[in-house]
Amino acid sequence: MDTLEFDRxxxxxxxxxxxxxxxxxxxxxxxxxSKSFIKNNILPEEIVNLHIQAMIELYPGKSKEIxxxxxxxxxxxxxxxxxxxxxxxxxxxxxxxxxxxxxAASMQNTLLATxxxxxxxxxxxxxxxxxxxxNGDYHHLVTGKDGTIGIAVADVIGKGIPxxxxxxxxxxxLESFSEQSANPKLILENLNRVxxxxxxxxxxITMFYAQYNPxxxxxxxxxxxxxxxxxxxxxxxxxxxxxxxxxVLGVSSDTKYEQYELTLNKGDMVVxxxxxxxxxxxxxxxxxxxxxxxxxxxYAHLPAQEAVNQVYKYFERLQEFQLKDDFTLIMMKKNV
Amino acid sequence: MMSSQSCVTIQKEWDIVxxxxxxxxxxxxxxxxxxDQARIATAVSEIARNIYLYAKNGQxxxxxxxxxxxxxxxxIAEDSGPGIEDISQVxxxxxxxxxGLGAGLPGVKRLMDEFDIKSEVDKGTVIKTIKWVRK
Numbered sequence: 001m002d003t004l005e006f007d008r009x010x011x012x013x014x015x016x017x018x019x020x021x022x023x024x025x026x027x028x029x030x031x032x033x034s035k036s037f038i039k040n041n042i043l044p045e046e047i048v049n050l051h052i053q054a055m056i057e058l059y060p061g062k063s064k065e066i067x068x069x070x071x072x073x074x075x076x077x078x079x080x081x082x083x084x085x086x087x088x089x090x091x092x093x094x095x096x097x098x099x100x101x102x103x104a105a106s107m108q109n110t111l112l113a114t115x116x117x118x119x120x121x122x123x124x125x126x127x128x129x130x131x132x133x134x135n136g137d138y139h140h141l142v143t144g145k146d147g148t149i150g151i152a153v154a155d156v157i158g159k160g161i162p163x164x165x166x167x168x169x170x171x172x173x174l175e176s177f178s179e180q181s182a183n184p185k186l187i188l189e190n191l192n193r194v195x196x197x198x199x200x201x202x203x204x205i206t207m208f209y210a211q212y213n214p215x216x217x218x219x220x221x222x223x224x225x226x227x228x229x230x231x232x233x234x235x236x237x238x239x240x241x242x243x244x245x246x247x248v249l250g251v252s253s254d255t256k257y258e259q260y261e262l263t264l265n266k267g268d269m270v271v272x273x274x275x276x277x278x279x280x281x282x283x284x285x286x287x288x289x290x291x292x293x294x295x296x297x298x299y300a301h302l303p304a305q306e307a308v309n310q311v312y313k314y315f316e317r318l319q320e321f322q323l324k325d326d327f328t329l330i331m332m333k334k335n336v
Numbered sequence: 337m338m339s340s341q342s343c344v345t346i347q348k349e350w351d352i353v354x355x356x357x358x359x360x361x362x363x364x365x366x367x368x369x370x371x372d373q374a375r376i377a378t379a380v381s382e383i384a385r386n387i388y389l390y391a392k393n394g395q396x397x398x399x400x401x402x403x404x405x406x407x408x409x410x411x412i413a414e415d416s417g418p419g420i421e422d423i424s425q426v427x428x429x430x431x432x433x434x435x436g437l438g439a440g441l442p443g444v445k446r447l448m449d450e451f452d453i454k455s456e457v458d459k460g461t462v463i464k465t466i467k468w469v470r471k
Contacts, residue, residue, distance in 0.1 A: 049371045074371065078378045082443045086429050093429070 007036050012054040019058075041088070043081035048074040101161070105133040108164050112171055116305075117143040119214055121336040125304030127312045128328040136163025137274045137326040138170055147214060150187075153226065153328060154207040155274040157248075163326075166205065169198060184209040184222035185259035188246065192224065192257075195250035205249040208272055217264050217334070222257045224249045227275045230293060232300065234267030239293045242270070264334040271296055276327035277315065287318075296331075304331045343397040344384075346415075352384040355396045362398050363409050367469050376409065376467050379447040382439050383413040383463055391417020391460065401466065408449070408468040413461075420455040427453075 011033055018026035037047060052070045055062070112135070116124050128137055140152040154170055156163035173194045177187065187209050195205055208229060210221040225248035228241040246257045264270070278292055295314050299307040308329045315327065342362070344355040359380040363373045380396060387394035394415025401408045420426055429442050441463075445451040448465040455461040 045371050045374060049369075052370075071370065075374050075377075078374050078447070079439060079443075082378075082439045082446060085446050086442065089429050 004040055004042070007033050007040075008050060011050055012057065015051070015054050016058055041085075043077075043084060045074050045077040045081050048077050101133050104161070104164075105130075105135075108134055108168070111168055112138060112140075114140050114142070117141055117149055119149055119212070121214060121217070121334060122149070122212065123304040123333040123335055125306070125308040125331045126329070127308040128326070129312060129316075129323065130326045131276070131323040132160050134161055134164035135326050136160065136167065137276065137328040138167040139328050139330060140171065140174055144211075149212040149214070151210045151212065151272065151330065151332070152187075152207060153272045153274060153330060154205055155226065155276075155326070155328070157204040157206070162203070166199060166203065169194070170205065170207075183259070184211050184220050185257045188222050188224050188249070188257040189255070192247075192249045192255050193253050196253045199250050203250070207249060208244070210270075210272070212264075212332070219262045219264055219270060220259055221262070222246060222259045224255075224257065227273055227278055229270060229272040230296065231262060232269035232271070234265060234269075239297070241289070266334055266336060268334045269300060270332045272330040272332075274326065274328040276323065276325035277311075277329055279325060300333075304333050307331055341397045341399050341412075343395045345393075345395045346384050346387040347393055349388055352381055352388060355384040356380050359396075359398055359409070359411065362400065363467070366400055366402075366407055366409060368409065368467065369470060372467060372470065375447040376411075378439070379444045379465065379467075380411060382441075382444050382447075383411070383465075386441075386461075387413060387415045387417070391415035393417070394460070406468050408466050410464065410466050411448075413463040416460040419457040419459055419461055420453075421457050423453060423455055 010029070014026045014029045014033065017023070018030070034047075048070060052067060052074070055070075056067070116126055124141070126139060126141070128135060128139055130136070136156045138152070138154040138156075140150070142150040144150060152174060154167070156166045170191065173191055174187070177190050188207060191207065199205070205224070206226040207224045208221065208226040209223075210219055212219050221242070221244060223244035223246045225246055226244075228243050230239050231242050232239050242262070244258065244260050247255045262270070273292075278287070278289060295311055296307075299310040299314075301307075302310060308331050311329060312327060316323065342358060344351060344358055346352065346355065356377045360373050360377045363376045368376065384396050387396070394413065394417065397412045397414070399410040399412070401410050425431055426441050427445070431440065431442075439447070441453065444463070444465060448467050450464075450466040452464045453461065
């Protein structure tokens with residue numbers, strides 16, 4: 001006897017026992033059987049039918065009205081059965097999609113992988129965590145032939161798969177011209193043209209591009225509408241926003257960007273981030289940039305990588321472990 | 337092999353009930369069980385309602401298939417309505433149910449054993465579907 005047949009027989013037995021004794025044990029048995037029915041994809045109309053058959057066998061010749069009423073009930077169950085089947089098939093589809101996305105996400109990780117360059121006088125820490133499986137933030141660190149360090153942080157407005165696809169394009173464009181035109185202003189202007197040509201209107205990308213020259217300790221930077229970073233001035237012992245003007249990428253093909261510079265001294269620190277950090281919500285309110293600075297300050301004494309990890313952990317907890325947006329934070333500390 | 341067809345013309349909502357009833361009676365006559373009778377009636381309802389709602393005019397016909405191997409009921413629904421532009425889309429789960437239109441064509445396919453649809457825009461739609469008698 002297969003499990004199904006066994007359940008059918010069992011159903012009748014339990015039903016009989018329950019009608020005779022009204023005991024809890026039979027009801028517990030009913031619960032078990034119903035789980036087994038679900039596991040075997042038995043639809044509600046079949047259960048009603050099973051019930052009718054059991055009743056006919058157990059109590060033949062009982063009230064006709066009862067049987068008619070149960071046939072009526074059976075009829076009303078058909079659509080529930082369909083809804084259940086549809087739910088099952090949608091669930092399977094969802095699992096398929098999920099596994100496809102996780103393959104895509106791991107591909108993205110491989111494609112967009114970047115390693116933190118070793119620089120004698122600069123301690124760099126990086127963390128980037130997607131809100132969903134795929135990351136719409138992008139960061140890129142590269143050492144040029146002349147020994148300068150290029151640091152890019154970008155954010156596609158929007159998240160998920162479209163944002164992630166967009167980022168692959170940004171990465172390959174950056175790589176194709178970062179060598180010959182390693183200058184933040186030119187890089188953004190070139191990138192802007194690529195985005196303007198290839199990305200549909202309505203999708204915006206912000207980027208902060210910085211270039212650090214270890215021989216002069218100067219950080220050159222330009223911004224395309226990106227979230228301002230923070231500069232910690234060790235001498236004055238204060239944080240200030242790194243404000244840089246510039247239109248988001250892709251709005252108009254001839255956008256020009258301004259380039260700024262900042263000389264880093266011993267103990268100074270530069271923090272670059274995406275709005276996933278500043279738009280962390282606490283009980284529905286956006287947190288203020290003072291609070292972000294406060295949190296960074298608390299961990300600033302740690303080595304850069306450890307510090308960004310701790311800052312992330314703090315905001316992760318603040319958002320009850322459910323990131324609302326992709327989160328990227330880069331910290332650079334001048335040691336010497 | 338095939339016996340004579342019986343058809344119901346669908347123009348008013350009331351005709352849906354007549355089609356259901358005829359489908360159920362034929363199913364019962366050839367020995368379809370209670371649960372499958374109810375499923376056939378629901379499937380007929382669904383395709384007849386599609387005709388009533390979208391094509392305005394059409395018919396649902398029933399035939400008995402009786403071969404050495406198996407016995408079953410064949411339902412053919414035919415209309416001269418607007419047709420379906422993207423059949424794949426209407427056959428997708430969640431497409432019609434999300435709009436609250438009922439089980440939709442994927443539902444009909446699930447209720448029955450075999451299902452085939454042909455449709456041409458501005459010409460109409462033909463649905464053929466079979467339920468076999470369970471041995």
